[in-house]
Amino acid sequence: MGTLEMIILIGAFVIFSLIAGLLFAIQQLQKSQESLKKIMKSFERLDEQAKLIVKTDLELNKAQEELDKRLNGLDALQKTSRRITTTLDENEIFQRLDQSLMMNLGFEKNLILIQDKYARLQPRINIGFYEKDIAVIISHIQKNEELLKNLQEGQTFSSGNISHQRKEFINQLFNADYFILSPILTKNGLIGIIFVGNSAYSSSLTEGDEEIISILANQIGQAIENARLFEEAFRASQILETKVKERTQQLAKALEDVQNISKSKSSFISAVSHELRTPLTSIKGYASILMTGKLGDVPEEVKKRLEKINMHSDNLVQFINNLLDISRIESGRVEMNMTKCNLSIMIESVHDLLTPQLKEKNIEWQAHIDPRIPEMLLDQHQVERIFINLVSNAIKFTPQGGTISINAQMNNNAVTIEVSDTGIGIPEKDLTRLFEEFYRVENEINQNVKGTGLGLSLVRKIVQAHKGKIWVTSQVNKGTTFHFTLPIQQ
Amino acid sequence: MSSQIGIGFSSHLDAEQAATEAILQAQIGLGSPNIDLIILLSTIHYDPQTVIQSIHQTIHCKKLIGCSTAGIILSESVQTRGIAILAMVSDDIHVGISSIENLDKINLEDAGKELARNILSDFGPHSRQIFLSFIDGQIADYSSLLKGLQGIFGNIFPIIGAGSSDDLRLEKTFQFYQNHTSRYSANGLILGGQINVGIGAGHGWRPLGKPRIITKTEKNIIKEIDGKKAALLYEQYFEDKALDLYSTGLNQMTILYPLGVYIEGNKEYLLRNAIQGLEDGSIICQGDVPSGAEVHIMIGNKESCRNAALEAAQEAKKNLFGKPAKLVIIIESMSRLKLLGRMAHQEIAIIKQIFGATTPLLGMYSNGEICPFESVDKFKKPLIQNESIVILAIG
Numbered sequence: 098m099g100t101l102e103m104i105i106l107i108g109a110f111v112i113f114s115l116i117a118g119l120l121f122a123i124q125q126l127q128k129s130q131e132s133l134k135k136i137m138k139s140f141e142r143l144d145e146q147a148k149l150i151v152k153t154d155l156e157l158n159k160a161q162e163e164l165d166k167r168l169n170g171l172d173a174l175q176k177t178s179r180r181i182t183t184t185l186d187e188n189e190i191f192q193r194l195d196q197s198l199m200m201n202l203g204f205e206k207n208l209i210l211i212q213d214k215y216a217r218l219q220p221r222i223n224i225g226f227y228e229k230d231i232a233v234i235i236s237h238i239q240k241n242e243e244l245l246k247n248l249q250e251g252q253t254f255s256s257g258n259i260s261h262q263r264k265e266f267i268n269q270l271f272n273a274d275y276f277i278l279s280p281i282l283t284k285n286g287l288i289g290i291i292f293v294g295n296s297a298y299s300s301s302l303t304e305g306d307e308e309i310i311s312i313l314a315n316q317i318g319q320a321i322e323n324a325r326l327f328e329e330a331f332r333a334s335q336i337l338e339t340k341v342k343e344r345t346q347q348l349a350k351a352l353e354d355v356q357n358i359s360k361s362k363s364s365f366i367s368a369v370s371h372e373l374r375t376p377l378t379s380i381k382g383y384a385s386i387l388m389t390g391k392l393g394d395v396p397e398e399v400k401k402r403l404e405k406i407n408m409h410s411d412n413l414v415q416f417i418n419n420l421l422d423i424s425r426i427e428s429g430r431v432e433m434n435m436t437k438c439n440l441s442i443m444i445e446s447v448h449d450l451l452t453p454q455l456k457e458k459n460i461e462w463q464a465h466i467d468p469r470i471p472e473m474l475l476d477q478h479q480v481e482r483i484f485i486n487l488v489s490n491a492i493k494f495t496p497q498g499g500t501i502s503i504n505a506q507m508n509n510n511a512v513t514i515e516v517s518d519t520g521i522g523i524p525e526k527d528l529t530r531l532f533e534e535f536y537r538v539e540n541e542i543n544q545n546v547k548g549t550g551l552g553l554s555l556v557r558k559i560v561q562a563h564k565g566k567i568w569v570t571s572q573v574n575k576g577t578t579f580h581f582t583l584p585i586q587q
Numbered sequence: 588m589s590s591q592i593g594i595g596f597s598s599h600l601d602a603e604q605a606a607t608e609a610i611l612q613a614q615i616g617l618g619s620p621n622i623d624l625i626i627l628l629s630t631i632h633y634d635p636q637t638v639i640q641s642i643h644q645t646i647h648c649k650k651l652i653g654c655s656t657a658g659i660i661l662s663e664s665v666q667t668r669g670i671a672i673l674a675m676v677s678d679d680i681h682v683g684i685s686s687i688e689n690l691d692k693i694n695l696e697d698a699g700k701e702l703a704r705n706i707l708s709d710f711g712p713h714s715r716q717i718f719l720s721f722i723d724g725q726i727a728d729y730s731s732l733l734k735g736l737q738g739i740f741g742n743i744f745p746i747i748g749a750g751s752s753d754d755l756r757l758e759k760t761f762q763f764y765q766n767h768t769s770r771y772s773a774n775g776l777i778l779g780g781q782i783n784v785g786i787g788a789g790h791g792w793r794p795l796g797k798p799r800i801i802t803k804t805e806k807n808i809i810k811e812i813d814g815k816k817a818a819l820l821y822e823q824y825f826e827d828k829a830l831d832l833y834s835t836g837l838n839q840m841t842i843l844y845p846l847g848v849y850i851e852g853n854k855e856y857l858l859r860n861a862i863q864g865l866e867d868g869s870i871i872c873q874g875d876v877p878s879g880a881e882v883h884i885m886i887g888n889k890e891s892c893r894n895a896a897l898e899a900a901q902e903a904k905k906n907l908f909g910k911p912a913k914l915v916i917i918i919e920s921m922s923r924l925k926l927l928g929r930m931a932h933q934e935i936a937i938i939k940q941i942f943g944a945t946t947p948l949l950g951m952y953s954n955g956e957i958c959p960f961e962s963v964d965k966f967k968k969p970l971i972q973n974e975s976i977v978i979l980a981i982g
Contacts, residue, residue: 140797140798143796144797147797147884148796150795151825151884155825158926224600
């Protein structure tokens, strides 16, 4: 092979190699371009996904912001409510409506106007308004009858739910783009308004803002109503208290007078009784001496008169003794001589004592004594007088063939004793006065039988001296029961 | 040689009352009638002039700086209304302060240089450790100001800064300096002396979607991305909501989804809030944006925020080299407050766990942050950030 041929062969090889290399490079470039296209497509897809992410993120952020605002609002509402509902002082309500707390509701402007006693709106909370602006706001609101009517009806206005015209009016009046205007109502109607608002730069209203402000307005209304009711009640109670005080003083004075009179009466009775008893003893003594005949024979007619003198003297002594006893017990001069007594035996002895009178009227005697009753600390003599008085009265007012019964029952720390008869009974009108001194029920028997009107009074005094109680129940023509209690003091 | 620190806070509605309560509380914590330095933070609900007058009527203090904020970070809570005061008296911490005003009218780089010179003059010949600045949040171009500061301090000197904030409207921001208040101003303080300083920062935002290239910029204005008008990026992702970009004031969209610029060698993406969209489709950012850089829409969530806070706190603590923290100052983007909402205090609880429950802690929610940014060259060069948490621990 010649040199030329070699050169041609090498040249052909080089050209072939170059062509092959070029073809390979073109192929690689095409591949790279395809890869780049794929990468670019991937980027585009990535960008589309990024747009989706941004959109979602924006929504999430907005939701988060609204949620934060709502939580802050609810937190502020809860704190505000707790503060204002725990006071009954109207001024304190607004002191407690801490302004920084109001700010947490999420509005840069807050205004609460409340009517004074002349029904003029007065600012009670003001954040973000000049005083001169408030005067203008009040003037415009009070002139706008339609707005006042709507507020009176409980309508809340928010920038999102009202007519353009009204929105413009409120917007210009309060200088706020986003706002809520809510009435503060009580059962007597509109007493004020609450306004909250933000400018266009701040956050707009979120769902639920209107409800939060309405709730707050309601709570302020309730708190004010409670405070005003309390104020009225407090004033009324003060007037009442003054009246009660005056009346109590009058009654205390009257009681003191009565006590003084009673004391004077007791002293008088005591003195008079003593003074009467001495000459009466002499009268009775001389009458007895005369009756014995030691001073000479006494004619039968004189003797009869002397016996009457003797009998009436005894009655008078008995009367005076009762009076003295009452007087002593009342004045506390008689001390009960407390000894251990067996109630059953005591009742039996009273029965023995009065058996002749019972038999005379053929009255049946019944006694039911609770066997659980222990020995009691009593003034035996005085308690016997209770039974004698009550049973004697029962005999007096029970017709022939009637029944008198005594029941004694243990009740906790006391014994309740009932003395019942089947007598004529006592009219209801007399029951309350029965234990008064010198009071006698007007009936046929009392008109014919003498009495002092002191027996039941004395009985009550004795029961009370034993720290017991006495009362009476009765039905006309059926009978009467005297109930009394005696504490068990062992 | 000792330092005492007292922190006071009040949310009283009346400015005078709130300021008085806060300063008295801080003074009680301080345990001293003399105060060397006050850092004053106030939400915009108070008249700043009344606040500062009330403080000066109540106590005598040598140096005072501060600014408005969207919220105050306290040891136990996060407050969106109130006045907080950090009062300090110290034998071993040296302080220098200064302020510069009319930033809307003068060259910002020159302003930064002047501010730095004045502060150094006030500070004196001590060893300086950290510069802390409060810059009006309404200033769009932090980068020029930072460039001026770095021109004097040196470009790796630790600088942290906070843009004063309000309620996201960017209308009412203000600064406190000594006995007066101002807008469109910046103030700052240098701390130095026998102290250790630990700084940690992070944001936790992550890139979303396909990468794009910033093809045309002019300082802090992004003109084109992928050869198209820059605003198209937001329009593609947010459709009708992107119209917010053209309104004044920050809106939810731009502070929750900032632009993330990938800088070769940096550990984290550089975040830029789109402050405003221009009619030609350009986007104004708070700091410079490099042309040719890769950019993403960024997204964050509560967990990533909390993790970033934890890492920042750990980093700040690590930089104290074993010295316990006497004070922790937190500068945190208000976008994080917006994102975390009611859970904002959880982030603070994490930081407290790192430094201990009794360490005094005060912080603010800012509009724009400056902090040293870790890069592959091992130097931490201060940069403008958004959506970040910056933790300064002084030991």
